[in-house]
Amino acid sequence: MKRMSIYEPAMCCDTGVCGVNVDPELVRISRVINILKKNGITIERYNLSSEPMAFVNNDVVKEALDKNGTDRLPLILVDDEIVIEGRYPKNEEIMELLQISKDYFKDSNQNQGCCGGNSSCC
Template sequence: MAKIRIYDPALCCPTGVCGPSVDPELTRIATALFMLEKKGADVARYNLGSEPQAFIDEKNVNQLLNDKGTEALPVVVVNDKVELTGKYPTNEQLAKWTGISVQELTKEPKKMKGIELL
């Protein structure tokens, strides 16, 4: 199975899904990565605001930041190769890289007394 590393721009928290207005794309990628981890996938996510050393240590990401600045973020590295810059991977891309079906990457929210839970 693929090793996937996502290098995020500076976010307010590790997933970026906090605060009064949450970006649905950040929610989608957080859910997909959570599901991948549950399936045993080797995934990690780094936040520029709280983990800058990871961006320095990964030579390809460091070079992209030097060349394009933070506009290159997020950067997705799969098996030590940059696969995507400037946007998050689709669930279809994650499925292709890991061999896990797209359906398994989407968790349907459960409702409990009118409250949606993941």
């Protein structure tokens, strides 16, 4: 099975879903990641402010940052190859990149919060 890694810019917390003006895209990607993880899909998520060594220790990510700086974050990798830069993948792209069925999203509760519960993340 394919593995996705997301290398994100520095944010206030691990998901970036905190504070007053929360980016809806961060809410969406957090929810998608939680749904997929519950279904056994491997997705790793690294925040530059809380896990800087993950950026330094990955040669592909380090080279991309050396070349383009942090303006190209988030970096989306599948099996250690950059597949998207500067944005989060759409749900359909995730399914295609990981070669998974849309059925993974069918059983999700639409009323759940971004972190899988009925409350806010932070």
